[in-house]
Amino acid sequence: MSTRLKDNDLGNIIRQKLDNIEFKYNHNDWLKLENNLPKHAPVSDFISTRYGHLIILASSIAIIAFVAFYFFSRNNENQSFNNKLLQNNSGNNVAVVSPQNNNVLIQNDESISNKKVNQNIFHPGSKAIINAPKPVINNELFLSDNQATIIQDDQASHIAIQPVTNSLKVPKAEFYANLTEGCEPMMVRFYPVQKSDTIFYLWHFGDSEISTDQAPVHKYSTNGNFTVSLTVKYFKSNKKSTVEKPDYIFVKQSPDADFDFGNSNNVYSFRSDKNSLNTNKWMISDILFSSEPTTDYTFTSNGIFNISHITCQVNGCCDTVSKAINVKVHHNIIMPKAFSPNGDGKNDYFGPVGEKLEDLVIVLNIYNKAGILVYSKGDYPVTWDGRITGSNQPAQPGIYVWKLIITDKYGNIDSQMGSVTILP
Numbered sequence: 001m002s003t004r005l006k007d008n009d010l011g012n013i014i015r016q017k018l019d020n021i022e023f024k025y026n027h028n029d030w031l032k033l034e035n036n037l038p039k040h041a042p043v044s045d046f047i048s049t050r051y052g053h054l055i056i057l058a059s060s061i062a063i064i065a066f067v068a069f070y071f072f073s074r075n076n077e078n079q080s081f082n083n084k085l086l087q088n089n090s091g092n093n094v095a096v097v098s099p100q101n102n103n104v105l106i107q108n109d110e111s112i113s114n115k116k117v118n119q120n121i122f123h124p125g126s127k128a129i130i131n132a133p134k135p136v137i138n139n140e141l142f143l144s145d146n147q148a149t150i151i152q153d154d155q156a157s158h159i160a161i162q163p164v165t166n167s168l169k170v171p172k173a174e175f176y177a178n179l180t181e182g183c184e185p186m187m188v189r190f191y192p193v194q195k196s197d198t199i200f201y202l203w204h205f206g207d208s209e210i211s212t213d214q215a216p217v218h219k220y221s222t223n224g225n226f227t228v229s230l231t232v233k234y235f236k237s238n239k240k241s242t243v244e245k246p247d248y249i250f251v252k253q254s255p256d257a258d259f260d261f262g263n264s265n266n267v268y269s270f271r272s273d274k275n276s277l278n279t280n281k282w283m284i285s286d287i288l289f290s291s292e293p294t295t296d297y298t299f300t301s302n303g304i305f306n307i308s309h310i311t312c313q314v315n316g317c318c319d320t321v322s323k324a325i326n327v328k329v330h331h332n333i334i335m336p337k338a339f340s341p342n343g344d345g346k347n348d349y350f351g352p353v354g355e356k357l358e359d360l361v362i363v364l365n366i367y368n369k370a371g372i373l374v375y376s377k378g379d380y381p382v383t384w385d386g387r388i389t390g391s392n393q394p395a396q397p398g399i400y401v402w403k404l405i406i407t408d409k410y411g412n413i414d415s416q417m418g419s420v421t422i423l424p
Helices: 007-019 027-036 043-048 050-083
Strands: 085-087 093-098 103-106 127-130 146-152 157-163 175-177 181-183 186-192 199-204 217-220 224-234 240-252 260-264 267-271 279-284 287-290 294-298 303-312 318-327 361-367 373-377 398-407 413-422
Touching: 175 224, 175 240, 181 186, 186 199, 186 224, 186 240, 279 294, 287 294
Parallel strands: 103 127, 181 240
Antiparallel strands: 085 093, 093 103, 127 146, 146 157, 175 186, 186 217, 199 224, 224 240, 260 267, 267 294, 279 287, 279 303, 303 318, 361 373, 361 398, 398 413
């Protein structure tokens, strides 16, 4: 069977529970607390009064006036700042203030010498863009396209230099070379007028070769006229500048100093088949021995000699070539092939035949088929009568081997060998 709880029963239960609480609710206590609070009119009541409206209106007008005065003063200050001019001792204007960012633009070729920048004119931290060819600030030389900063100190503001990093700046595309005319091959070093690690350089040398070095060295291997160009830009900028110098490099043609030579009885002939208008110089170990296109030279000693040929054209270009020659002095001596030492007075002796044999020291040695020395003589005249040394017996007919050892007056030693036949 279900039990229904009536409304009056629920109220009795709640009232009973509240009566069991230690601090019972008393509405009189709340009234007493409210009467003891300070008596102040609410803000809404104050605003609704006549004086409240006047005070709020006066405060609003004061705030608006202060804000307008502040911006008006700043604008006048900036305008006055924009119109200020720096002057040097001669009174010429040398700097004007840019309307943007309180920048000072140095825009002519005058100089600022020992000039303190008045802090009433320039604000510390503002920038001065130096755009003059060579302005001087505080006795320091500033190159063009530099930037100066206004710095505050105890007495006044002054200008300090800083590099320009403005991406709108374009470096100057101008250059020069240490040599513009010469002979092939020609080495040329190029220099940009404006040097900086923040600049990108692109060189075109006119012979299909390029370089990105700041000051490159280039070799011209062929003759002709060459147009050189330089393109520059800052790495963080898209703006670039280019200068081109037509026919800036002139390379003149150089001759070819090649030569050939031949030898005949220690006489060497040197020949150059180049242009007859060229001048020639022949050198042996740096000693000049001829200035003719073709020349001869007689060597008197053995050794390796360095022969140099220098030829020059009418345009002033020269070329040199050197060749090493191994010289062996050979004496032109004739030896007979056979003789008949039978005492008939015809062809009875065997020995060297030639000119000026008396100027030579000659040793003649004769060997039989067994390699045994059968004859030797070193006094002039050097001849063999067909007899065996020591026995004075005639050698048997047949083939014998001879050897000559020759020493000339220069100390050169030469040796020659051959065979001779003794006829019956």
